[in-house]
Amino acid sequence: MAEQDWKASKTSFAAVSVPTLLWVVIFFIVPMAIVWLYSFGENRGLTEIAISGTLDNYKRATEWLYLTIFGKSFAVAALVTLICLIVGFSVAMAITFASEKWRPWLLLGIMLPFWTNLLIRTYALMMLLGTQGFANKGLGALWEGTSWIKTLVGLQPLPTWEPVQLLFNNFAVVFGLVYVHLPFMVLPLYAALDRLDRSLIEASLDLGAGHFRTIMRIVVPLAAPGIVAGVMITLIPALGAYLTPDLMGGTDSQMIANVIERQFKKANDWPFGAALSFLLIYAMFALIAIQSMRRKVPEVH
Amino acid sequence: MALLGRTPVAPLEYSRTLWMRLWVGAVMIFLYAPLIVLMIFSFNDSKRNVVWRGFTTKYYEKAMANDALVEALVNSLTIAALATIASLVLGAVAAVMLWRFRFPLKGAVDGTISLPIIVPEICLGVAFLMFFAAVDWPTDLAWPFNLGAITIAHITFCFPFVTMVVRSRLASFNREQEEAAKDLGATEWQVFRDVLIPHIKPALVAGALLSFTLSLDDFVITYFTSGPDTITFPVKVYSMVRFSVTPEVNAASTLLIILTVVLTFIALKLQGVKAIAETH
Numbered sequence: 001m002a003e004q005d006w007k008a009s010k011t012s013f014a015a016v017s018v019p020t021l022l023w024v025v026i027f028f029i030v031p032m033a034i035v036w037l038y039s040f041g042e043n044r045g046l047t048e049i050a051i052s053g054t055l056d057n058y059k060r061a062t063e064w065l066y067l068t069i070f071g072k073s074f075a076v077a078a079l080v081t082l083i084c085l086i087v088g089f090s091v092a093m094a095i096t097f098a099s100e101k102w103r104p105w106l107l108l109g110i111m112l113p114f115w116t117n118l119l120i121r122t123y124a125l126m127m128l129l130g131t132q133g134f135a136n137k138g139l140g141a142l143w144e145g146t147s148w149i150k151t152l153v154g155l156q157p158l159p160t161w162e163p164v165q166l167l168f169n170n171f172a173v174v175f176g177l178v179y180v181h182l183p184f185m186v187l188p189l190y191a192a193l194d195r196l197d198r199s200l201i202e203a204s205l206d207l208g209a210g211h212f213r214t215i216m217r218i219v220v221p222l223a224a225p226g227i228v229a230g231v232m233i234t235l236i237p238a239l240g241a242y243l244t245p246d247l248m249g250g251t252d253s254q255m256i257a258n259v260i261e262r263q264f265k266k267a268n269d270w271p272f273g274a275a276l277s278f279l280l281i282y283a284m285f286a287l288i289a290i291q292s293m294r295r296k297v298p299e300v301h
Numbered sequence: 302m303a304l305l306g307r308t309p310v311a312p313l314e315y316s317r318t319l320w321m322r323l324w325v326g327a328v329m330i331f332l333y334a335p336l337i338v339l340m341i342f343s344f345n346d347s348k349r350n351v352v353w354r355g356f357t358t359k360y361y362e363k364a365m366a367n368d369a370l371v372e373a374l375v376n377s378l379t380i381a382a383l384a385t386i387a388s389l390v391l392g393a394v395a396a397v398m399l400w401r402f403r404f405p406l407k408g409a410v411d412g413t414i415s416l417p418i419i420v421p422e423i424c425l426g427v428a429f430l431m432f433f434a435a436v437d438w439p440t441d442l443a444w445p446f447n448l449g450a451i452t453i454a455h456i457t458f459c460f461p462f463v464t465m466v467v468r469s470r471l472a473s474f475n476r477e478q479e480e481a482a483k484d485l486g487a488t489e490w491q492v493f494r495d496v497l498i499p500h501i502k503p504a505l506v507a508g509a510l511l512s513f514t515l516s517l518d519d520f521v522i523t524y525f526t527s528g529p530d531t532i533t534f535p536v537k538v539y540s541m542v543r544f545s546v547t548p549e550v551n552a553a554s555t556l557l558i559i560l561t562v563v564l565t566f567i568a569l570k571l572q573g574v575k576a577i578a579e580t581h
Contacts, residue, residue, distance in 0.1 A: 240421025
C-alpha cells in the first residue's frame with residue numbers, strides 16, 4: 001500500500017498535520033522571518049528598530065574586518081573537519097574490524113562523550129590545557145628530561161622550561177573543536193564502514209594491492225556517503241561554533257558566531273547581527289547544495 | 302585478550318595490530334582524560350585545580366548549598382522533561398504525517414521540519430530572542446510558566462530529531478497490520494493507539510532520550526532566551542567558568558556527567574549499542 005492521498009481521509013490528515021504545521025510556522029518560520037526582516041532594518045533610537053529595506057547591514061558585512069572573520073571561520077572549520085576525518089576514519093576502521101567482544105565497548109567509548117554536556121567537555125579541556133594544567137606539566141617534564149639527557153651526553157642543557165600558552169589562542173580553538181566534534185565524525189563513518197562488503201577488501205589484498213592502496217581505492221569510494229555525512233555533520237556545527245572560540249579562544253580567534261553574539265548582547269546592533277546570522281545560514285545552504293549536487297553525479301563503475 | 306594475540310593476525314584484523322591499538326587507545330585517552338581529570342579534581346581539597354591536596358567532598362556540599370546552582374539544575378531538568386514530552390508528541394505526529402500521506406508541497410514541508418537541525422544554533426538563538434521580544438512574551442510569570450520561552454525553543458530543535466528516528470522505524474511497519482485492524486472494525490484512532498504506537502515504541506524511547514539530552518545540553522539557544530530568573534544549568538556553569546574556575550563547578554559537572562552516563566546505560570539496556578549508534 002502506497003502513501004495515502006490526504007483527501008482520502010481528511011480528518012486523520014488534519015489531526016497529524018495541524019499541530020505540526022502550526023508549531024513549525026509559529027515557532028520556526030515566524031522567528032526566522034523576523035530575523036530576515038530585521039536584517040534590512042536600522043537602529044532608530046535606543047530600542048526602536050525601523051525596517052527600512054536598507055542593504056547597509058549587508059554592505060557592512062562585506063567590510064574587510066568581517067570578511068576576514070568569515071574566512072577565518074571557514075578555515076578553522078575546514079581544518080577541524082580534516083583532522084576529525086583523518087583521526088575519525090582510522091578509529092572507525094578499527095571499530096569496524098574489531099572483534100565482536102570489543103566492538104560494542106569501543107562504540108560506547110565514542111558515544112559517551114557525544115552525550116556528555118558540551119560545556120562540561122570544554123571546561124574539562126580548559127582545565128587540562130591551562131598554564132598550570134597537566135598538558136603543560138607533561139611537556140615540562142619532557143623538556144626537563146631532554147635537558148637532563150643532553151647534559152648526560154656532555155651537551156649544553158636546554159634553557160629552563162617556560163610554560164607554553166596552550167589556551168586562549170587559535171591552537172586552543174582548533175584543538176577544542178576537534179575534541180568536541182570527533183564523535184560526530186566517527187559515528188556516521190562507522191555506520192558506512194560497517195555496511196561494507198568485506199570480500200571486496202579481501203579481493204583487493206589478494207590481488208596484490210597494499211593496505212594503503214586498498215583503503216584509498218576500495219574502502220574510501222565505497223564509504224563515500226558516510227564520509228560526506230560525517231564531513232557535513234562536523235563542518236556545519238564547527239562553522240557556527242560559539243562556545244569553544246568564546247571560552248578557549250584569544251582576542252584574535254573569534255569566529256562568526258561570536259561576532260553575531262556581540263551584536264545582540266553587547267553592541268546592541270540587532271539589524272547587523274540579523275544580517276550576519278542570515279549570511280551564516282546562506283553559507284550552510286550553499287554547503288548543503290554542494291553536497292546534494294555531488295550526490296547527483298553518476299558514480300563511476 | 303592479550304595485547305598481542307598468539308594466532309597470526311589476519312589481513313582484515315586491523316584492530317589486532319599493535320600500532321592500531323595504540324592509536325585507538327590514544328584517541329580514547331584524548332576523549333576521556335579531560336573528563337576523568339575533571340571528576341577526580343572535584344574531590345580535591347584545594348581551591349585551585351592544580352595540585353592534589355587530599356580527598357574531600359566539601360565541594361559537593363558547597364554545590365548543593367549553592368541555591369542558584371540547584372535552582373538552575375531544577376530548571377534544566379524541568380525544561381528537559383517538558384520539552385521531551387512535547388517533542389515526542391509533535392515528532393511522532395509529524396513522522397506519521399510524512400510517512401502516511403501524500404499532500405501538496407510535501408517536499409517543502411519535509412525540508413522545513415528538518416531545518417532546525419541544520420540551522421546553526423546561534424541563528425536559532427538569535428531568532429528566538431527577536432521573536433520573543435517582538436511578541437512581547439511576558440517575562441514575569443510564576444515558576445514553571447516563566448520557563449515557557451526556553452521550553453518552546455527547545456521543543457523546536459528537539460522534535461525534528463524525534464521525527465527522524467520515528468520515521469526510520471515506521472519504514473519497517475507492515476501496513477497490512479493496519480488494514481487488518483481496520484477490517485476488524487478499528488477506528489483510525491484505535492489503529493494509531495493499538496497498532497502503530499506499539500510498533501514505534503523503541504523509536505519513541507530513543508527519541509525521548511535524545512530530546513532529553515539535547516535539551517539538557519543546550520547552551521547557545523538557551524543563552525539567548527533565558528532571563529535573569531530563568532537560568533539553566535549550562536548557562537549557570539558558563540557564567541561560573543567565565544568568572545572563576547572553582548572545584549564547585551567540577552562537582553556540579555561530575556553530577557551531570559554521572560546523570561548522562563546513567564541515561565546512556567538506560568538507553569543501551571533498552572536499545573542495544575548498535576541501534577543507538579544508528580540513530581545518530
